[in-house]
Every structure is written in C-alpha cells, then in structure tokens.
Amino acid sequence: MLRLGVILVAMALSAGGTFAAELACEGPFAKDSDHKRLVAAFGHANVIRKAIHDPEGAEVRASIVFPKDSVRRVVVLWFDEKALKRPARLVLEGSSWSGPQGLRIGSPLEVVETANGRPFTLYGFDWDYGGSTESWNGGALGNLSGGCAFAPIFEPDYTTSDEIQNAVSGDTQFASDSQAMRAAKVRIRSLHLRYPRK
Structure with missing residues (x-):
C-alpha cells in the first residue's frame, strides 16, 4: 500500500484492477497545506486551479486533484482562496475513495x-x-x-x-x-x- 498524504491507504490497485483509497487529513492534505504542496505530491499534470460554486451558489477558487479521473478526483476548498492555502474542505468526488473506517x-x-x-x-x-x-x-x-x-x-x-x-x-x-x-x-x-x- 502507498501513503500519499491523505493517507492514500490502498492507493495500490486491487487484484481486480480497482482503485481504492482512504482519505485522511495528513501530508498534502494536512491543515497547513497549499496548492503547491498538492502539485509536489501528485504532479503538475494532475492538479489544477478552478472556480467552482459552493452549495449557496457563490463562486469560489478551488484546487482539483486528478480532475479528469472520475475514480480519483478530489476537490480542495481553501480558507485562503487567494493564495490557495489552508484547506477548509476536501470533497471526495472519485467513486472509489473511502472515508474514515472504510465508510x-x-x-x-x-x-x-x-x-x-x-x-x-x-x-x-x-x-x-x-x-x-x-x-x-x-x-x-x-x-x-x-x-x-x-x-x-x-x-x-x-x-x-x-x-x-x-x-x-x-x-x-x-x-x-x-x-x-x-x-x-x-x-x-x-x-x-x-x-x-x-
């Protein structure tokens, strides 16, 4: 298994070839992280900046990890939107992520x-x-x-x-x-x- 930050616990492919990973608040997704750290961890081609809408419809600046991969996509919202620093929320949009305790x-x-x-x-x-x-x-x-x-x-x-x-x-x-x-x-x-x- 591979530890890549959010505890990418089981970022390895299973025997059936299915991606499975557990997201936790560590490494590139730690509370003091920023966009640059995401790029360093996942590669420039796998991290983008993008304006998205929050639940109330307001436009916010976010970082998206694996933006073209429906299995591994993660959206990171920041407390400091201008500098893209200090994560406020991680949205696990990829279909094969799990949260704590395998949820x-x-x-x-x-x-x-x-x-x-x-x-x-x-x-x-x-x-x-x-x-x-x-x-x-x-x-x-x-x-x-x-x-x-x-x-x-x-x-x-x-x-x-x-x-x-x-x-x-x-x-x-x-x-x-x-x-x-x-x-x-x-x-x-x-x-x-x-x-x-x-």
Whole structure:
C-alpha cells in the first residue's frame, strides 16, 4: 500500500484492477497545506486551479486533484482562496475513495453510527445544506487524526414513499437514530472532510 498524504491507504490497485483509497487529513492534505504542496505530491499534470460554486451558489477558487479521473478526483476548498492555502474542505468526488473506517458512498446510516460510536445529528433533506451533519455529538468521526472532521452528505432512499421522505425534509435537525431517519433508509451520498476555521 502507498501513503500519499491523505493517507492514500490502498492507493495500490486491487487484484481486480480497482482503485481504492482512504482519505485522511495528513501530508498534502494536512491543515497547513497549499496548492503547491498538492502539485509536489501528485504532479503538475494532475492538479489544477478552478472556480467552482459552493452549495449557496457563490463562486469560489478551488484546487482539483486528478480532475479528469472520475475514480480519483478530489476537490480542495481553501480558507485562503487567494493564495490557495489552508484547506477548509476536501470533497471526495472519485467513486472509489473511502472515508474514515472504510465508510463509502452508499454506506447506511447505521454503519456510520457504529463508526462514530454513538448516534449523531444531521439536517433534513431537499435544501441547500440538506443531508449535512450538524454534530457528531462527541463521537469518533468529529475529531479525526490531523484535526479534521468527517463531513459526509446523506440522502434518503428515494424508493421510499413521499410521506416518509417529506418527514425528513427541510432545514430541521434530526437524530440519526430517530424513527423518521430509520424509515427513510438514509445512506451516504458524498464524502467530505472538513477543517475548523482556526
């Protein structure tokens, strides 16, 4: 296995030729990193600067690692956008990345609770910050090695009834182990790691 910063744990190809890697807040993705360090770690051809839009639609400057590779693509948002320094959020857009403890896109809510060591609080769905985590309630996923927090975005199972989905919609906080969340069969939609602003 290969350690390339974010702990690219298992950046090696598996026997079946499938890329698999775990992202963590170290090396080129450490809290004091910058765009230049990404280039040094991954190569000039594999890192670009690009303006993207945040959840509220505002344009922000970001760095994108492996921009043309849907399996390994990572978007890095910065606290210092002008200098592209101090990562604020890492967005794991590549389909084969995993987060802490092997959590992946599609991991059920119950599995995330087990990794956290306790239930947590998340927002309802179908608005700008729908499905985001409000608090890990002191659990393991809120204080990872390197000083970051796991910040996945969740979604309900859209094959459930409208009544079930409406019950977990909107700018409202829910306990992950609530009856409404369990009924919605919630799972991870996308993977993010986030640093505090300090």
